[in-house]
Amino acid sequence: MQSLLRWSIENSTPLDSAPTDGPLPRREDLNPEMIHMLLGKPDAERMKDDVAIAVDTSKTEVERIIALDDLELLIEHIDNANNLESMKLWEPIQSLLTSEEASTDIKVHALWVIGTALQNNPSAQDAVRHNFFVNLFRLLTFDPGLKYLKYNPIPTLLSFLTPSPTSTVSARAKAIYTLSGLLKHNSPAVKILSQPGVNGWEKLRDALQDPNIGVRRKTIFLLAALLVPTDPGPRSSSTPARNQPQPPPLLLGAPQPQPQPQIETHAQSSEGLSLRFIPAADPSSTPSASTVAFHNTDPAAETQAVPAPVNIHTPDDAPAGDVVHDNSHAANLRDASRSQTSELTLEALSKHGILDAVIASVVSPLPHGEDGENIEADQDYEEKALRLLHTYVVACRGSFTPSQRESLKKWVEAQKAAAGGAQQLEEKWNLTSAELSEFTSAL
Template sequence: MLMQRNDLNPEIIDLLLGKSDAELMKEAMAIAVDANRSEDDRIDALDNLEMLIEQIDNANNLEKLKMWEPLHALLTSGPDSVKAHAVWVIGTALQNNPSAQDAYLKLAPLPTLTSFLSPSSGNSAASSQQIRSKVIYALSGLLKHNAPALAQLDSDGWSRLCQALQDPNIAVRRKTAFLLNSLLTPNETTTSSSASSSDNLHTPDSQQNQGPIHPNSHAAHLFQPGRASTSALTLEAMTKHNILGTLIDGLTNPLPYGEDGDKEEVDPDFEEKGVA
């Protein structure tokens, strides 16, 4: 009969076997939200968390571990550097992950995210630029191929995206133009799915032929084939809020940019993203 030893130190076991990713995520989050820890410690913890949630299974575990709420709360408290790293973690978790998109959208995060896009926010100039750039990254992760999220973007949110096309930081302008271009691009998968559905519209066994939908990160696209179609909503909003006019003006009469604000020519990268 095997005897179970009770005298083994848990720290030794962790050292030998290694902690699970879930445990590492919880430890990183505990440090990140601890206002008594140093700013550097909190940033390092968020960096570690970001590396962990690059794996899609770990990103999906944010909901299971109830981490979305404290992670989102970091955007409205703490130093600017912590906010910037928190929004970067959010953006990474959302990239090409409908399951994470749905989990985060439950917090109605768009007003908070878009509030950072105004250069006149209370943050310092340098940190404000850093946060705005990362917010566009997070918005890209949340809105791309996600019509339900895009439908929640209100007039104020669209107006702030319009402002971002004239941001003093050219990197923010580029990323905003690329995001809008991505949202305008018709989704080929959705088009193909719609055509396939039309072909089987009058077939009695059409539903059986589709097969079962298994729960996974991308099951939402199978449950909602039109979910990825964002072009019509985007075009309507861009017309309504004069975003098209602002984009054209940015290409024909660009605002100065650069460290000293001395560059007035059209930025080639912005031009490419704006007219693609």
């Protein structure tokens, strides 16, 4: 072993004579184009290139759709989605929705991009403008007269009878997807639904009768999500309230203070008063917890307790206010009411006839399928509708009209009999026994 170690030392290269010492030579053959080829372009450049191709009418439709697909993949990253506003890319993307030359497939992919950017992203939600919001609702309708005055009135009126090419199933489904990202936890956007000329709640109500069951499912799910209360609960009991005295911090490893027995100290004054000082038994109590009592030696006199003065030099233990950092969800953190859509939706359900439409959709379900061949109720839609009705009457404390209550009561009893009992009905609707009991008790 010694000889082997000696041989390895003698034949090793000293560190100070290593041929790799010194600065590495600069590679003159590497240029930005080659670096981009090896590492790829930054996401920001790729996003700009994709948008430029998507709005370029000289490109083929396939090239434009591929560019939108790549853009949708990039903005799945929330930072890239937020950069759409700073890079001024929202406007060209929105323009694809109203472009006369853009095909239906291009509009569908543009909706997909916008919906992905808006999902759980208040920062991107605030970047979307009102005119874009109105365009989304137009895509939900069967009306081909989006530019009514540019068309001959008779063909336009006749086209109301059939779904138009500009509102295909994929376009309506992607519009609901985009609306879901825009409306959820965004009360300012939900308020726009009630503005004159928008008729957003009516469009959502009508979407519950869409020929395609997939569009109906997405619509009822969106309405149920908007109805869920999101009020911040009361301050947790574990969170100290402001201005409430707190015990001093304890050091790790330090001996724990033990409660001391109350010791009465008496002192007799010249005026016949007896002074008694009683320290607090709890060591974590504040100085004001101690009591100084003055007792008159005369048994007939009353005892008067005077609280000890509070030490004004005691540091303030009140917690500092929450700091809201600038991020994607800062808008909801600064204003908690921004994410509360339940009250607005609760009012709209009755005002715009949505509640009647939901009840009718489960009590008397419309056929679905390409030719309306499916006359049975869709279980997925029914489950989502029951969740909305349960939230309405239990969590939101809404009330049914006598006719609504009677209709639902008969329907629930019929469903229970068909399912074979309450337990089977719970499994069918994905409700717990308590939830089903709460719902039926409200009928």
